[in-house]
Amino acid sequence: MQEISFDERGLVPCIVQDWRTGEVLTLAYMNAEALERTRATGETHFWSRSRNELWHKGETSGNVQRVRELRLDCDSDAVLALVEPAGPACHTGERTCFHNGDVGPPAPHEALPALERTVSSRRREQPEGSYTATLLADPPRIGEKVREEADEAARAAAGESDQRVREEAADLLYHLTVLMASRGLALADAYDELNGRRR
Secondary structure, three states: OOOOOOOOOOOEEEEEEEOOOOOEEEEEEEOHHHHHHHHHHOEOEEEEOOOOEEEEOOOOOOOOEEEEEEEEOOOOOOEEEEEEEOOOOOOOOOOOOOOOOOOOOOOHHHHHHHHHHHHHHHHHHOOOOOHHHHHHOOHHHHHHHHHHHHHHHHHHHHHOOHHHHHHHHHHHHHHHHHHHHHOOOOHHHHHHHHHHHOO
16 A cells, blocks of 8 residues: 555544445544554554544444455545444444434435345344335245336336336335345345446
8 A cells, every 4th residue: 555644643534434335434543553453453443532542443342343445545645444344333322423413314325225224124123014024034025026116117217207217216126125135135245246247
């Protein structure tokens, strides 16, 4: 990795992003030692400006962040850590530290990760009366629903309003997410497949 431009305090900001969903989890700071420990261990280490000490994310909570990639911005004065989080990024227990301020309506890129977490919860808890839990208990039906929704989306695209296309596409994405979850897969597995085809 090219040389990093640390600031006058010997720090560089590090944006932490979920490897699979793209969600921004936190902003922290690294000094040279934190960066070196991150590279050596494969888990994020930061410099606490308030405590004036090095800290290993998740050391006490267990919510470690396994680093998949470290990237630099164009000036080499900011780091992007793409991680697989083992739990919430925020000390409050929230998934991301960015849970305050203008948080609604959700941004478009937040829809599928939130849907996947809901489907995962339904799969785990199987609440009575849940349509998702009912589908997950009947895998052949999920496939039928995906075919049905794909046909409805295609018919809408052929001659219905843009709103109908949006609605049918959303139905298709929902049922496809459930289908993937029923096989123990995530949408990120399909994204990986697409990325592999670009090579």
